[in-house]
Amino acid sequence: MSKRPLFYSAFVMNTASHVLHGLWRAPDAQNHRFNSLRHWTSVAAEVERCGYDLLFFADVFGLRAPWNGSWRKAVEGGIQVPVNDPSVLASALAAATTDLGIVFTSSIIQDHPFNFARRMSSLDHYTEGRLGWNVVTSFNENVFRSFGHDGILDHDARYAWAYEYLDVAYKLWEGSWDEGALVQDKKRSIHADPAGIHKINHVGERYRVEGPHFVSPSPQRTPVLFQAGASPAGQLFSARNAEGVYISSPHPAAAAALTQETRALAAANGRNPDDIRFAQGLSFVIGDTHREAVRREDEIKRYLDLEGVALHVLGDAGVDPGGRSLDTPLSELGEFKGVRGYARWAAEASGNANPTIRDLAWVMEGANRVVGTAEEIADYLEEWREAGVDGINVYHATVPGTFTEVADRLFPTLRERGLIATEKSGSLRHKLFGRGDRLPDTHPAAAYRGAFADNDLHNGVVEADSVGAPA
Amino acid sequence: MSKRPLFYSAFVMNTASHVLHGLWRAPDAQNHRFNSLRHWTSVAAEVERCGYDLLFFADVFGLRAPWNGSWRKAVEGGIQVPVNDPSVLASALAAATTDLGIVFTSSIIQDHPFNFARRMSSLDHYTEGRLGWNVVTSFNENVFRSFGHDGILDHDARYAWAYEYLDVAYKLWEGSWDEGALVQDKKRSIHADPAGIHKINHVGERYRVEGPHFVSPSPQRTPVLFQAGASPAGQLFSARNAEGVYISSPHPAAAAALTQETRALAAANGRNPDDIRFAQGLSFVIGDTHREAVRREDEIKRYLDLEGVALHVLGDAGVDPGGRSLDTPLSELGEFKGVRGYARWAAEASGNANPTIRDLAWVMEGANRVVGTAEEIADYLEEWREAGVDGINVYHATVPGTFTEVADRLFPTLRERGLIATEKSGSLRHKLFGRGDRLPDTHPAAAYRGAFADNDLHNGVVEADSVGAPA
Numbered sequence: 001m002s003k004r005p006l007f008y009s010a011f012v013m014n015t016a017s018h019v020l021h022g023l024w025r026a027p028d029a030q031n032h033r034f035n036s037l038r039h040w041t042s043v044a045a046e047v048e049r050c051g052y053d054l055l056f057f058a059d060v061f062g063l064r065a066p067w068n069g070s071w072r073k074a075v076e077g078g079i080q081v082p083v084n085d086p087s088v089l090a091s092a093l094a095a096a097t098t099d100l101g102i103v104f105t106s107s108i109i110q111d112h113p114f115n116f117a118r119r120m121s122s123l124d125h126y127t128e129g130r131l132g133w134n135v136v137t138s139f140n141e142n143v144f145r146s147f148g149h150d151g152i153l154d155h156d157a158r159y160a161w162a163y164e165y166l167d168v169a170y171k172l173w174e175g176s177w178d179e180g181a182l183v184q185d186k187k188r189s190i191h192a193d194p195a196g197i198h199k200i201n202h203v204g205e206r207y208r209v210e211g212p213h214f215v216s217p218s219p220q221r222t223p224v225l226f227q228a229g230a231s232p233a234g235q236l237f238s239a240r241n242a243e244g245v246y247i248s249s250p251h252p253a254a255a256a257a258l259t260q261e262t263r264a265l266a267a268a269n270g271r272n273p274d275d276i277r278f279a280q281g282l283s284f285v286i287g288d289t290h291r292e293a294v295r296r297e298d299e300i301k302r303y304l305d306l307e308g309v310a311l312h313v314l315g316d317a318g319v320d321p322g323g324r325s326l327d328t329p330l331s332e333l334g335e336f337k338g339v340r341g342y343a344r345w346a347a348e349a350s351g352n353a354n355p356t357i358r359d360l361a362w363v364m365e366g367a368n369r370v371v372g373t374a375e376e377i378a379d380y381l382e383e384w385r386e387a388g389v390d391g392i393n394v395y396h397a398t399v400p401g402t403f404t405e406v407a408d409r410l411f412p413t414l415r416e417r418g419l420i421a422t423e424k425s426g427s428l429r430h431k432l433f434g435r436g437d438r439l440p441d442t443h444p445a446a447a448y449r450g451a452f453a454d455n456d457l458h459n460g461v462v463e464a465d466s467v468g469a470p471a
Numbered sequence: 472m473s474k475r476p477l478f479y480s481a482f483v484m485n486t487a488s489h490v491l492h493g494l495w496r497a498p499d500a501q502n503h504r505f506n507s508l509r510h511w512t513s514v515a516a517e518v519e520r521c522g523y524d525l526l527f528f529a530d531v532f533g534l535r536a537p538w539n540g541s542w543r544k545a546v547e548g549g550i551q552v553p554v555n556d557p558s559v560l561a562s563a564l565a566a567a568t569t570d571l572g573i574v575f576t577s578s579i580i581q582d583h584p585f586n587f588a589r590r591m592s593s594l595d596h597y598t599e600g601r602l603g604w605n606v607v608t609s610f611n612e613n614v615f616r617s618f619g620h621d622g623i624l625d626h627d628a629r630y631a632w633a634y635e636y637l638d639v640a641y642k643l644w645e646g647s648w649d650e651g652a653l654v655q656d657k658k659r660s661i662h663a664d665p666a667g668i669h670k671i672n673h674v675g676e677r678y679r680v681e682g683p684h685f686v687s688p689s690p691q692r693t694p695v696l697f698q699a700g701a702s703p704a705g706q707l708f709s710a711r712n713a714e715g716v717y718i719s720s721p722h723p724a725a726a727a728a729l730t731q732e733t734r735a736l737a738a739a740n741g742r743n744p745d746d747i748r749f750a751q752g753l754s755f756v757i758g759d760t761h762r763e764a765v766r767r768e769d770e771i772k773r774y775l776d777l778e779g780v781a782l783h784v785l786g787d788a789g790v791d792p793g794g795r796s797l798d799t800p801l802s803e804l805g806e807f808k809g810v811r812g813y814a815r816w817a818a819e820a821s822g823n824a825n826p827t828i829r830d831l832a833w834v835m836e837g838a839n840r841v842v843g844t845a846e847e848i849a850d851y852l853e854e855w856r857e858a859g860v861d862g863i864n865v866y867h868a869t870v871p872g873t874f875t876e877v878a879d880r881l882f883p884t885l886r887e888r889g890l891i892a893t894e895k896s897g898s899l900r901h902k903l904f905g906r907g908d909r910l911p912d913t914h915p916a917a918a919y920r921g922a923f924a925d926n927d928l929h930n931g932v933v934e935a936d937s938v939g940a941p942a
Contacts, residue, residue, distance in 0.1 A: 014593075016655070016662050025657040032655045032662070035687065037597040041566055061589060061685045063928070071665055071928035078662030082653075082687050084593040085586075092562035092597065095512055114617045115556075115581045118532060122485075122555040126508040126563065145681035146585045182553075184487070184503045186496040189776075191487050191503070191549030194542055210616040214532045216506065216553050305660075457534070457542035 005421040006381060006414075007053040007391035007432060009103075009246075009279055010403050012043070014057060014086045016078035020283070020365065020397045021312060022305025024078060029303075029398035032078070040089050041096035043400045050407030053424060053431055054101030054132065055093065056226075056246075056393065057086035061110075062143030064315045068323050074315075077308040087119065094127040101428035103132030103226055103244075108161055109147050113168040114209050120223050121173065121215035129219025129427030129437050132244065134226040135237075137162050159233045164204045166241055166445075171200040173222045174439070175448030176213035192216070195459070198452035212457065220437050222445050224428045238276070239265035240444060244391075244432065248281045248368060252387035255280055259388035271442050277432050279391035280384050283402075285371045286409040293371045300397050310361040313342075326358040333357075368395070374413035381419050390432075476892040477852060477885075478524040478862035478903060480574075480717075480750055481874050483514070485528060485557045487549035491754070491836065491868045492783060493776025495549060500774075500869035503549070511560050512567035514871045521878030524895060524902055525572030525603065526564065527697075527717075527864065528557035532581075533614030535786045539794050545786075548779040558590065565598040572899035574603030574697055574715075579632055580618050584639040585680050591694050592644065592686035600690025600898030600908050603715065605697040606708075608633050630704045635675045637712055637916075642671040644693045645910070646919030647684035663687070666930070669923035683928065691908050693916050695899045709747070710736035711915060715862075715903065719752045719839060723858035726751055730859035742913050748903050750862035751855050754873075756842045757880040764842045771868050781832040784813075797829040804828075839866070845884035852890050861903075 016024040016032045024031040033039035047055050060080045067073050074081055086104035093102050102123075106116065124131040137158035138144065144152045153161070181196030200211035227234065227242035238245045239262050249255035255278070263273035285300065287293030307326060314321070317337045321328060330343050331354055346355035349363040370377050381392065396402035414420040427437040439445050487495040487503045495502040504510040518526050531551045538544050545552055557575035564573050573594075577587065595602040608629035609615065615623045624632070652667030671682035698713035700706065709716045710733050720726035726749070734744035756771065758764030778797060785792070788807045792799060801814050802825060817826035820834040841848050852863065867873035885891040898908040910916050 022660075024662065025660060027657075032657075035596040035689075037562060037565055037599075040597075061586075063683070070930060075663045075665035075668060075928050076661050082663070082685050084596065084686050085590045088559065088590050088594050088597065089562050091508060091560050092566040094508055095563040095566055110586045111582065112618055115532075119556045119559050123559050125506040125555065126511075126559065128508075142681060145679070147583055148679045186498075186503075189493075189496060190547050191495065192546045192553070194546035197542075197546060208616070208619045210613060212534070214553050215555050218506075457546050459541060 003385075003418070004390065006385060006389070006419055007277065007279070008051070008420065009054050009056045009391060009393040010047045010052045011056050011058065011281065011393045011395050012399060013059065013080065014040075014084040014089065015060075015080050015082065017080065017305075017308065018058065019395050020300070020304070021077060021079055021308030023300065023303050023397045025305075026303045026398055028401050030401075031399045034084055037089075037092055041092055043403075044093040044100060044102075045096045046400045047403050048097045048100040050403055051411055051420065051424065052100070052394070052403065052407070053391070053421075054103050054428065056132075056134070057089075057104040058134070059083060059086055059105035059107070059136075060140070061085075062138070062140040062146060064140065064142075064311070065318060066320055067311045067315055068321060073307060073311055077305050077311070079308045079311055087123075090123050090131070091126045094123075094130065099130070099425050101130050101132055101224070101431060102127055103134055103224070103428075105134040105136055107136045107138045107143075108158075108165040109138045109143060113165050113207060114172070114211075117169045117172040118214050120169075121213065121218045121221075124218030124220050124223055125215070129429070131220065132224035132226055132428050134228065134246075135162065135166070135241070136228070155231065155233055159237055161206060162237065164206055167204065168200075168202050168207050168209050170222065170445035171202055171448045171452070172209075172211060172213040174445045175451045176200055176211050177217045178450075179217065182216040194457040197457045199455040199457075200452055201455060220427050220429050222439050224432065235262055236265060238262055239271070240269050242276060243429070243439075245276055245278050246281065246393055247278055247389075250367070252383040252389070255384060255389050256387035263388075272440060275433070275440055275443065277390040278388065279393040280389045281368055281393040281395060283369045283395035283397070284377060284406050284410060285369065286374055286377065286405065288373065290372050290376065293373065297369070297371050304365055306358060306361045306365070309365045310357050313360065313364045314357065317342075321357065324357075326361065327356050329354045329356050330360060374410050377410055378413050378417045378419060381414065382417070385419070474856075474889070475861065477856060477860070477890055478748065478750070479522070479891065480525050480527045480862060480864040481518045481523045482527050482529065482752065482864045482866050483870060484530065484551065485511075485555040485560065486531075486551050486553065488551065488776075488779065489529065490866050491771070491775070492548060492550055492779030494771065494774050494868045496776075497774045497869055499872050501872075502870045505555055508560075508563055512563055514874075515564040515571060515573075516567045517871045518874050519568045519571040521874055522882055522891065522895065523571070523865070523874065523878070524862070524892075525574050525899065527603075527605070528560075528575040529605070530554065530557055530576035530578070530607075531611070532556075533609070533611040533617060535611065535613075535782070536789060537791055538782045538786050539792060544778060544782055548776050548782070550776075550779045550782055558594075561594050561602070562597045565594075565601065570601070570896050572601050572603055572695070572902060573598055574605060574695070574899075576605040576607055578607045578609045578614075579629075579636040580609045580614060584636050584678060585643065585682075588640045588643040589685050591640075592684065592689045592692075595689035595691050595694055596686070600900070602691065603695035603697055603899050605699065605717075606633065606637070606712070607699070626702065626704055630708055632677060633708060635677050638675065639671075639673050639678050639680050641693065641916035642673055642919050642923070643680075643682060643684040645916045646922045647671055647682050648688045649921075650688065653687040665928040668928045670926040670928075671923055672926060691898050691900050693910050695903065706733055707736060709733055710742070711740050713747060714900070714910075716747055716749050717752060717864055718749055718860075721838070723854040723860070726855060726860050727858035734859075743911060746904070746911055746914065748861040749859065750864040751860045752839055752864040752866060754840045754866035754868070755848060755877050755881060756840065757845055757848065757876065759844065761843050761847065764844065768840070768842050775836055777829060777832045777836070780836045781828050784831065784835045785828065788813075792828065795828075797832065798827050800825045800827050801831060845881050848881055849884050849888045849890060852885070853888070856890070
């Protein structure tokens with residue numbers, strides 16, 4: 001398999017408690033300063049200094065399911081509530097850095113694609129081609145009910161929506177402006193060439209978008225496309241569209257199966273299987289000796305909010321414990337999504353044949369955590385690389401502490417071992433693929449290049465009744 | 472009338488050619504660098520250094536009506552096309568400045584109010600309370616057709632939409648979180664107080680929004696609200712909601728009538744008439760002598776794009792000259808909105824009883840331009856102040872050249888004359904009104920403070936079928 005260096009993503013959310021719940025209470029944690037611009041510009045500058053390739057913002061903007069009948073625990077624990085919008089941070093982060101990739105999550109429910117495409121193109125200009133978009137369809141009842149829906153749309157309807165949403169964005173990003181149409185020639189008095197700018201006249205199930213795109217071509221045109229959906233529909237969506245796929249496999253062998261399957265699916269959909277980069281989510285606790293690493297993990301666990309972890313995991317599976325304690329066996333919670341897998345996993349880890357909510361929370365909070373010396377961790381990362389993984393998405397306990405610590409204690413060894421790149425410049429797409437700023441020709445978005453040549457802004461008006469899909 | 476200093480707004484658009492069309496071609500003009508983040512952070516830093524109170528972004532994101540049957544002239548002249556999104560610049564501008572107000576335009580057609588309110592609250596945190604929002608309803612056919620509508624909605628429908636949009640935003644900004652609900656107490660393990668956070672359960676004609684707002688209270692909560700609509704419906708909307716009203720009166724007497732009328736309308740709607748600040752749009756050409764000023768104005772006119780001006784003015788009035796030259800009399804263009812006023816104005820200024828398109832363009836491009844010595848201009852600004860105007864919205868020829876020149880050549884005299892404030896710190900609302908960061912109690916948004924006390928996140932779940940307006 002590949003001997004390329006891995007890429008490294010610093011994984012955050014614009015909130016106090018992202019994954020390792022409770023750690024915001026640690027004395028050195030700055031996680032709770034998410035309302036401060038200086039906090040975020042410092043985090044970005046530090047993450048760049050440390051040698052990460054990109055800063056990746058997850059996002060949530062609705063309440064999870066109730067827990068014990070209310071949102072008391074979620075709010076008191078700061079379990080992904082409140083969460084500020086990450087998109088409005090991007091330009092400040094760009095100004096505070098020079099090479100760092102800046103990736104954030106935006107759901108198709110949030111924004112109209114005409115407006116979203118304009119925002120992203122503006123940001124791809126302002127980041128000088130360092131922008132990435134994590135495409136998500138929301139799965140949260142409260143979100144749907146804050147956007148005018150009666151409740152959550154089903155999985156198939158959400159993916160149908162996502163395909164059309166991308167289609168509109170692709171048309172605007174790749175098809176609406178020809179290369180070189182922004183002329184800006186003061187002497188010839190030509191700011192832009194009307195023959196090189198085109199309406200897209202999209203007509204679909206959900207959207208009708210005339211265009212043209214109102215932003216000139218940015219360095220990458222389409223921002224680098226990330227996706228993390230693990231369902232079959234999500235995997236197909238990734239295989240067709242994504243350039244970065246974030247996975248959370250339990251071990252390298254599982255990752256090998258998943259990456260091979262997704263790459264094969266990409267090839268079956270006409271893409272080059274090497275046009276997708278996979279990043280495995282991991283957290284690290286590093287010691288000079290293995291024993292020191294274990295001791296340092298115990299320090300982290302002191303601040304852990306186990307009920308917050310249980311709420312996050314079981315709440316997303318639709319479980320409300322109804323006032324029962326964390327010592328309640330999972331078997332008393334009835335049927336819920338994934339129950340057998342969770343129970344087996346919790347039983348293996350705890351040695352308890354009838355594992356409790358607490359047993360599950362312990363195993364979940366430690367999932368994908370790697371504890372050891374830098375050499376031990378480097379060995380393990382080689383296993384992930386052998387499994388076809390291209391990058392590591394680094395979870396944090398504290399912000400920015402974890403990112404600094406990983407860089408100081410782990411990255412030097414990874415550099416010696418060829419597991420981290422030393423050269424980190426250019427557009428985000430170039431950094432990840434090493435072959436320029438733009439999408440390859442086999443990506444579906446590329447089909448819209450030149451597709452709207454007839455609808456240019458020079459040759460007169462498209463009449464209202466002729467608006468339709470291009471010939 | 473008032474002897475307060477005036478406030479000063481640097482008026483820009485994220486595009487090459489905003490108002491004084493053609494000036495982007497001037498050798499020192501940097502207007503065309505709108506795709507560069509460094510350009511905008513430099514402009515913001517310079518405008519702050521110069522002593523302006525705020526940087527104000529107008530915005531447009533659709534084509535104007537065709538001109539001679541196509542968009543050729545608009546695109547070649549860069550007449551407000553392309554235009555980047557201003558909202559994604561705000562955090563970088565905040566990071567580049569410490570006191571400057573940052574105001575941008577966002578239309579109700581662009582964003583869902585739940586998403587918009589979240590973005591603005593995030594930005595009000597990141598600007599530390601320096602954010603303002605210019606509320607607009609789009610009036611542009613192409614915009615409506617890029618957002619799925621068949622065509623433009625009529626005036627009344629747009630304002631009805633705008634009232635509901637503001638209503639949703641007010642509920643989220645003012646009513647969803649109690650003061651102090653963001654606790655962030657590490658020792659007590661309480662990140663936020665669920666009893667102080669409320670769903671809003673908005674149900675209206677166009678929107679259903681459950682909430683809660685997903686961002687904690689920002690310094691100003693509601694960003695400072697600007698409006699510029701000149702129609703009777705726009706004036707009523709301002710009187711009810713706006714804190715900053717941008718006007719473009721032909722002379723101080725007209726401004727006096729307008730400001731008095733709007734303030735009276737505000738009082739009739741339960742507001743304090745002093746809770747609105749009016750800014751008159753003006754551009755300046757300054758000389759050490761009057762003659763030098765006139766000579767400098769001639770330099771500006773050398774770069775003027777008269778056809779671009781004609782397109783901007785007449786295109787917005789629904790006129791397409793159909794290939795006729797600029798020397799065509801207005802009387803040959805048939806009926807259009809405002810034709811009699813334009814014709815009278817052009818005749819007076821040109822001395823031509825049957826004025827042409829060119830005559831109109833000349834008078835329009837010079838409208839609201841003040842040419843003279845600093846002392847002459849200061850005298851004139853005193854007339855505006857006497858007329859009840861509170862601030863000046865400074866149009867530019869070149870960016871950032873005009874703003875620097877006005878500051879260097881005019882502001883020292885204005886300081887001597889008490890026409891510009893020397894103290895410029897605090898939130899934008901505090902800067903404009905001098906009485907704190909929050910909306911006054913008589914503003915309609917204030918009615919939502921405490922209005923959702925029953926829907927808190929502590930006391931259990933609001934069932935799906937009980938969603939409705941709060942009791």
